[in-house]
Amino acid sequence: xxxxxxxxxxxxxxxxxxxxxxxxxxxxxxxxxxxxxxxxxxxxxxxxxxxxxxxxxxxxxxxxxxxxxxxxxxxxxxxxxxxxxxxxxxxxxxxxxxxxxxxxxxxxxxxxxxxxxxxxxxxxxxxxxxxxxxxxxxxxxxxxxxxxxxxxxxxxxxxxxxxxxxxxxxxxxxxxxxxxxxxxxxxxxxxxxxxxxxxxxxxxxxxxxxxxxxxxxxxxxxxxxxxxxxxxxxxxxxxxxxxxxxxxxxxxxxxxxxxxxxxxxxxxxxxxxxxxxxxxxxxxxxxxxxxxxxxxxxxxxxxxxxxxx
Amino acid sequence: xxxxxxxxxxxxxxxxxxxxxxxxxxxxxxxxxxxxxxxxxxxxxxxxxxxxxxxxxxxxxxxxxxxxxxxxxxxxxxxxxxxxxxxxxxxxxxxxxxxxxxxxxxxxxxxxxxxxxxxxxxxxxxxxxxxxxxxxxxxxxxxxxxxxxxxxxxxxxxxxxxxxxxxxxxxxxxxxxxxxxxxxxxxxxxxxxxxxxxxxxxxxxxxxxxxxxxxxxxxxxxxxxxxxxxxxxxxxxxxxxxxxxxxxxxxxxxxxxxxxxxxxxxxxxxxxxxxxxxxxxxxxxxxxxxxxxxxxxxxxxxxxxxxxxxxxxxxxxxxxxxxxxxxxxxxxxxxxxxxx
Numbered sequence: 001x002x003x004x005x006x007x008x009x010x011x012x013x014x015x016x017x018x019x020x021x022x023x024x025x026x027x028x029x030x031x032x033x034x035x036x037x038x039x040x041x042x043x044x045x046x047x048x049x050x051x052x053x054x055x056x057x058x059x060x061x062x063x064x065x066x067x068x069x070x071x072x073x074x075x076x077x078x079x080x081x082x083x084x085x086x087x088x089x090x091x092x093x094x095x096x097x098x099x100x101x102x103x104x105x106x107x108x109x110x111x112x113x114x115x116x117x118x119x120x121x122x123x124x125x126x127x128x129x130x131x132x133x134x135x136x137x138x139x140x141x142x143x144x145x146x147x148x149x150x151x152x153x154x155x156x157x158x159x160x161x162x163x164x165x166x167x168x169x170x171x172x173x174x175x176x177x178x179x180x181x182x183x184x185x186x187x188x189x190x191x192x193x194x195x196x197x198x199x200x201x202x203x204x205x206x207x208x209x210x211x212x213x214x215x216x217x218x219x220x221x222x223x224x225x226x227x228x229x230x231x232x233x234x235x236x237x238x239x240x241x242x243x244x245x246x247x248x249x250x251x252x253x254x255x256x257x258x259x260x261x262x263x264x265x266x267x268x269x270x271x272x273x274x275x276x277x278x279x280x281x282x283x284x285x286x287x288x289x290x291x292x293x294x295x296x297x298x299x300x301x302x303x304x305x306x307x308x309x
Numbered sequence: 310x311x312x313x314x315x316x317x318x319x320x321x322x323x324x325x326x327x328x329x330x331x332x333x334x335x336x337x338x339x340x341x342x343x344x345x346x347x348x349x350x351x352x353x354x355x356x357x358x359x360x361x362x363x364x365x366x367x368x369x370x371x372x373x374x375x376x377x378x379x380x381x382x383x384x385x386x387x388x389x390x391x392x393x394x395x396x397x398x399x400x401x402x403x404x405x406x407x408x409x410x411x412x413x414x415x416x417x418x419x420x421x422x423x424x425x426x427x428x429x430x431x432x433x434x435x436x437x438x439x440x441x442x443x444x445x446x447x448x449x450x451x452x453x454x455x456x457x458x459x460x461x462x463x464x465x466x467x468x469x470x471x472x473x474x475x476x477x478x479x480x481x482x483x484x485x486x487x488x489x490x491x492x493x494x495x496x497x498x499x500x501x502x503x504x505x506x507x508x509x510x511x512x513x514x515x516x517x518x519x520x521x522x523x524x525x526x527x528x529x530x531x532x533x534x535x536x537x538x539x540x541x542x543x544x545x546x547x548x549x550x551x552x553x554x555x556x557x558x559x560x561x562x563x564x565x566x567x568x569x570x571x572x573x574x575x576x577x578x579x580x581x582x583x584x585x586x587x588x589x590x591x592x593x594x595x596x597x598x599x600x601x602x603x604x605x606x607x608x609x610x611x612x613x614x615x616x617x618x619x620x621x622x623x624x625x626x627x628x629x630x631x632x633x634x635x636x637x638x639x640x641x642x643x644x645x646x647x648x649x
Contacts, residue, residue, distance in 0.1 A: 241491030
């Protein structure tokens with residue numbers, strides 16, 4: 001008698017496991033082979049001289065690729081692209097606060113019917129393709145034909161047209177435009193943090209006579225910590241992956257100001273013509289930048305979870 | 310007395326905040342307004358500011374045959390056929406002369422070319438076979454991957470919900486890693502896997518697989534929703550002798566409509582707007598809409614009007630869906646942030 005429930009229990013357990021696998025496997029196999037496996041198959045290629053996707057003569061060359069990317073001619077493409085992307089990341093990160101957090105704090109104060117339509121409008125640019133954002137930027141600020149340029153010239157606000165293809169203008173305008181695209185997205189992240197503050201906490205602080213700055217420092221900011229971490233991770237990782245907006249600005253054509261790291265990888269990997277560098281070297285560059293990035297991402301996410309508990 | 314001043318001051322601050330937000334919203338709308346206007350402004354008029362689409366003069370009969378093609382990107386072979394002109398036509402001949410020689414009234418020619426000149430961008434885009442096909446393919450790919458991807462993520466969530474086993478949380482963590490892995494980071498090895506190992510280069514199926522692979526957001530949404538469903542439902546199905554599949558189809562799927570809508574609202578624009586993966590995995594003749602708009606820059610080099618009209622076309626479906634389900638999108642944006 002004792003054995004019967006036990007065997008049925010084991011059978012049920014095995015059954016459970018089988019069903020778990022049946023339900024998990026389809027997506028997990030696709031996910032694993034297209035997200036995690038790429039890192040694993042990239043590792044052996046890092047130590048070879050594989051030129052392109054079809055290369056039958058592959059030799060083991062040790063750490064030569066890691067040396068090559070810091071030597072001419074590769075370094076002349078690699079370091080400027082990294083530097084450009086790093087600068088972009090810093091300015092782009094400030095826009096998270098200039099746009100996202102400011103909008104969230106303002107939005108949090110109003111309780112009228114306006115709130116919903118305003119949210120809807122501010123969120124619109126996030127719905128548009130990055131390519132579209134880049135093209136729209138050219139439409140507005142191209143030197144001779146940009147609509148905003150022509151408008152400002154007509155009103156007489158400026159004497160000379162803004163030249164978006166000028167490196168120093170582009171370095172500021174591009175991240176601002178990307179910040180504008182993500183304004184609604186970041187606002188939603190911060191607003192999510194603000195809306196989770198219990199109303200009593202704020203009422204209590206008001207009764208105690210705390211002014212806005214004190215409330216911001218002691219109540220809003222700690223409550224938004226988790227949101228800040230999420231926005232930081234998304235912005236840092238996203239900045240190194242910026243591609244669509246740059247392509248819209250002509251990164252694959254003639255515009256050298258927006259040749260970010262991702263554009264360089266794409267050009268070596270897929271555009272082929274006119275780019276020196278082997279596939280293995282492109283992968284080496286990708287991993288040299290991405291592995292530290294992943295570690296930073298994981299550490300920041302851990303920090304966020306720790307604080308949450 | 311001080312109380313009234315306080316209240317007025319508060320009202321004034323709220324008014325000021327609303328004003329700032331309204332101004333920002335207007336600034337946000339302006340670029341899209343100009344995009345629409347510029348899709349009606351011909352390239353030769355684009356160096357002048359236009360607040361509204363300009364009034365264009367009628368087709369000029371004194372313009373030469375050859376100029377038509379270069380200025381307005383008009384398909385002259387097609388025009389010749391539809392106007393029943395035959396034989397060789399000297400590109401330097403004016404249309405008045407052509408009308409005389411071929412015995413066609415100038416009214417017919419003007420009526421034929423007027424729409425091409427006034428709505429050049431839109432006609433160029435909408436009569437282009439490649440663009441129409443890429444629009445259709447984008448719709449097909451987007452909706453099929455939303456349905457299949459949602460279905461797969463519900464299946465994943467149904468197992469992971471509640472983290473009944475230790476290895477369930479490991480799987481969950483592996484899915485969460487997707488949040489810090491951008492497509493650009495892994496595009497080269499992904500191409501090796503899909504293009505070389507599986508032979509899916511230039512195949513829509515490669516894109517489909519990339520769009521249904523799931524990741525942090527879908528798994529998060531469904532896992533957290535399904536863990537809120539009482540386990541008694543599952544047990545009652547088991548008592549009635551049903552298995553997991555029956556529970557999944559009859560109980561779980563109907564219940565997950567709300568999280569599915571959230572999932573769709575977050576995923577739809579990402580799939581629709583994808584540029585990189587389309588560029589990498591497809592050849593130009595098979596491009597989805599956004600890569601196609603990018604390719605237009607090469608085809609219609611100076612016909613900005615057509616590029617902007619194409620961009621409008623690629624943006625419109627997203628905006629229409631976004632505005633018609635705005636409650637859903639706003640809710641998803643906020644809830645996605647809360648769960649992150």
